[in-house]
Amino acid sequence: MLDLAAELHRWCEQGRDFAVATVVAVGGSAPRQPGAALAVDSGGAALGSVSGGCVEGAVYELCRTALETGRPATERFGYADPAPDPEAPPGPVDGDPFAVGLTCGGTIGVLAVPVTVRFGRGADRATVAEALATAASGGTAALVRVVAGPGESPGELLGRPLLVRPDGTVSGGLGGGAELDRAAAAEARALLAAGRTAAVEVGTGAAGGRCGRPVTVLVESSAPPPRLLVYGAVDFAAALVRMGRFLGYRVTVCDARPVFATPARFPEADEVVADWPHRHLAAQAPDARTAVCVLTHDPKFDVPLLELALRRPAAYIGAMGSRRTHADRLARLRRAGLTEGELARLRSPIGLDLGARTPEETAVSIAAELVAARHGGSGAPLTGGALPIHHDSVPRGGAGPRPVRSARAAGGGATPPAPASASAP
Known part of the structure; x- marks a missing residue:
């Protein structure tokens, strides 16, 4: 629901009654993840999506029913197979597989809840309205x-x-x-x-x-939004800034050389800072959602920076440079007292092996590794593989989506573990 916060907050301020259908569970290759929502107001206007189009009509009606009755409702949508005759010529088949099923083969569980002042749900509406106002304001x-x-x-x-x-x-x-x-x-x-x-x-x-x-x-x-800290105001950084913004990061570029660290060179960055990289990072308090990309490949910049970064709880720490540069960098970091466990967190040379050469291609390579690190992906081609495409999903034919037992047991801010069945499709 909160992915529609800005619009739904306006609906609340306008006094509209509405119902929201939210994806609460997924299995297999589902098109949207938990939290995706479709809202319908009392006038029939619709907002958002729960499936990218596959089951929108049925979910729309689920919302209308919740509005009319004042009662929440749940529904599970799975694969709808029209079972066409393989000998028949191409063309329309009986039925509509898009009306009530997911052609991707996955399943989604949907919860539709009325957000109204009727039916004694005024207190619930007030809580939801506060949540929407908070999310809409960032x-x-x-x-x-x-x-x-x-x-x-x-x-x-x-x-x-x-x-x-x-x-x-x-x-x-x-x-x-x-x-x-x-x-x-x-x-x-x-x-x-x-x-x-x-x-x-x-x-x-x-x-x-x-x-x-x-x-x-x-x-x-x-x-x-999570933060992407890019150290080194180089051409590669400009391309990475654009990619980071595309992925939803708040991007900062930092370089010790003021002539290079200018907003004019990085107009798409949220922040450009002229400071020594290690001094800047020391003031940032990186957390478990922060990505640190070191593009300086100069020992006087990157060794003090990495010495600090590898002892902080950043989600991703990568450094640019050749394999020879990487070996020299590791030796310097060992002399600085870093342990093998700390050094194992460093992704260097940075990025996935895409054969990248240009700054733009290199930015794609780094972004791909960021996404893989965020979701536990292997970085291997999907073609010919057997692992689930979506790592939080359970395989088709399994028992269906299951919640994690405890986010706290998974290590506080760490990513909760996938169900055991997800590892062996």
Whole structure:
């Protein structure tokens, strides 16, 4: 839902009643990930997408039903196969495989929730409106909603919202008591720290509600964009800035030489800084979402910088240079006291092997490695492979999408592990 925050915030301010259908679980090669949403207002206007077009019509009607009844509803959409006759000539077939199925072969679980002041849902609307206002203004918060459990019938808990702020304060409630809210808020803060949206199981016993079973909640995170820190104001940096912005990073370029570190040379950067790289990084406090790209390939710049970076919790640290430069750099870093474990975090030479030569091609190579690092990809060609295309998915024919047990158990801000079945399709 929060991916539509700007428009939905305006709908709230205009007093519109609407319903939002949100992807809460995916399996196989699904087109959209959890958090993707489609909204429908009382006048029939639609906004967003949950599938890229495959099941939009059915989800639209699900939203209309939720608006009319005031009750949340869930639906699972899978592959629809029209089973054409292989001997028949090309042309239309009976039925419409796009109406209710995913032609990509995946599955998605969708939750449709009314956001209205009718049917006694005014408090829920106020919580959702606050979450949308926070996300629309670029603020940090997590919206938690019950999507399954306890048991097979979540009843009145389904869709209830809880807004969790970075300082731990909350608004709203999941309807299962204070213990459930506290457990959900703890999981939400862990996912918020990583800027992730995911379904997690929370609570057992009293916290889990009826039957002592866990409750599954969807945590949608609204957080500032991850940072890309590019050190070295060179031609390669200009291309990487453009690629970083395309991927949604907030990009900073830093170089110790003021004549090169100018906004005129990097107009697409969010920030251009003239400072010694290691001194700049020391003031940045990189976190588990920060990427550091060192393009200077000059020992007086990159060794002090990497000595500092490799001891900070950045998500990605890469350095440009030849293999000979890399070997010399490692030797210098060892003499500076870095351990083999710390050095193992360094991706150098930077980027994936694409045969890149131009700055633009090199930027694509680096961006590809950034994406692979973010999602746990191998960087290998998909052709002829057997691993899932989407690493958070379960394979077709499996038990279906399952939530992670705990974001906190996965290492706080770290990426929660994929289900065990995802590793062996």
